[in-house]
Amino acid sequence: MAREKKVEHYDVVIIGAGASGMTAAIYCGRARLKTLILEKALVGGLATYTNEIENYPGFPNSPKGEDITDLMKEQAKKLGAIFKGTEVQSVDFTGEEKKVETFRNTFIAKSVILATGGRPRTTNAKNEENYLFDKGISFCATCDAAANTDKTVVVIGSGDAAIEEGMFLTRFAKKVIVSVMHDEGKMDCNEIAKEAALKNPKMEFVWNTVVDSFEGEGHLDTVVLKDLKKNELVPVKCDNCFEFIGYLPNTEIFKGIIDMTKNGYILTNEKMETNIDGVFACGDVREKWLKQVATAVGDGAIAGFAAEKFIAETEIFEDTVMKKDKNGVIYVYNAIEQAQRELLPMIEELNAKHGDEFHFTKIDVYKSDGIARKLGKTVYPYVAIVKNGKVAELIDTIEADKIMEAVK
C-alpha cells in the first residue's frame, strides 16, 4: 500500500542549499517568513568543492569554499530558516498553492525559489570519477589557476570557455596542453580567441583527440588521450587537468513547467521571476553570464526579496483589494507622474462621500507593480472596479461620475 505523505505548509520553500539558495533563505528568514530550504547533497553546494576561494569579497585570506558556505548556513539558521536534507523529486505549480514533493513529504508554499545550481559536464572517460575536483580534475580556471603556478596542465575542449580559460591559465601555468577533437587549426571557439591561442607560446594543441582515461597514484599525473584519426593512445603527463566541455543545469524536474533555454537554464527577469507567478530562480541554475559565488549571492538576495514582496502583495490583494463585502474602486497610479498624482484628491473625495458603501483603494505602482499585474493591466493610470471579489471593469478615462456609475 502506498504510504501517505506528510504535508507541511511554509511561506517559502527553497530548493537547493548552495550560495544562492542560502542567501535567499537569509532574506526570507529576516522578513520573518516561514522558510524551508531543501538540499539533496552537501549544504553549501558546488562552492564546497573548492579548496580556495580568492575572489569572494570580504574574505581576503582565500578560505575554503565550505568555510564561507558554513557561515551562510549559520546565518540562515539564526534567522529562522529550516534546513532539511532531502531530494526534491517533483513540483506542481498549477495552483495558487505551490507543491514541492520529496519521497516522504509534500511541502506546500506560497512561493518557491529554485536554486538547484548545476554540475560540470564530464568526459565519462575511464577512472574520471577517481580524480574529480581536488584530485586533479578541475572545472574552474578562475578558481584554481593560481594553484597551478609553474605547473603543466591539460585543458579538455576547444569552445569559448576552454580556450579563454586556457589562455587565462597560461598566466600561471608553465604549459597548457589543449586536447581538441577536431583537425589541426579547427576549434569551436570564436576566431579572436582562436588566433590569440594559436599564437600563445605557452599553449600546445593535441589535435583529433578525446580523453581515453585518467591515470595516477592518488592524484592525477597522466591524461591518456586517444588520437581519433590514428586510433592511437597519447599519454600526456601533467599536474592537473581542466575540463571545459559544458555545464549541465540541475533542471530536469522543472522541464515542461518552467521556461528554459534549449540548454536547460531557467529564464528569469532581473527580479529573478520565472514564467510562473510566485516562482523565482537564482544562481547557476538560471541563464546568466557569470556563474560565481558572488553573483549567486546577488541573485539569492533578489529572489528572497522578490518572494517576500510577492507574498505580501498576494495578501494585500486578497485581504484588501478583492474584499467581497462591498463593491470596490482601485485607483492604480504611478506616484512619480504628476498628472497621475493629481487625480488622488478626486479619489479621496469619493472615499469621503461614499466610503461607507464602497471600498476605495490606492495602489502606487512605483513601489511595486505586482498588484497591478494581478489586476491584469500595467499601463497607468486606471481604475479597477471590483464586484464580488472579481475585477468587473477597468476604466482608463478617470472621471468621478464614470467611476460611481460603474461601481454601483
Ligand SMILES: Cc1cc2nc3c(=O)[nH]c(=O)nc-3n(C[C@H](O)[C@H](O)[C@H](O)COP(=O)(O)OP(=O)(O)OC[C@H]3O[C@@H](n4cnc5c(N)ncnc54)[C@H](O)[C@@H]3O)c2cc1C
Ligand atoms: C570546482 C569549482 C570551483 C569553483 N570555485 C569558485 C571560486 O573560487 N569562486 C567563485 O566565486 N565561484 C567558484 N565556483 C563557482 C561557484 O561554486 C558557483 O557559481 C556557486 O556555487 C553557485 O551557487 P548556486 O547556489 O547557484 O548553486 P550550487 O552551489 O550548485 O548549489 C545548488 C544546490 O542545489 C542542490 N540540488 C540540486 N537539485 C536538487 C534537488 N532536486 N533537491 C534538493 N537539492 C537539490 C545541489 O545538491 C546543490 O547543493 C566554482 C565551481 C566549481 C565547480
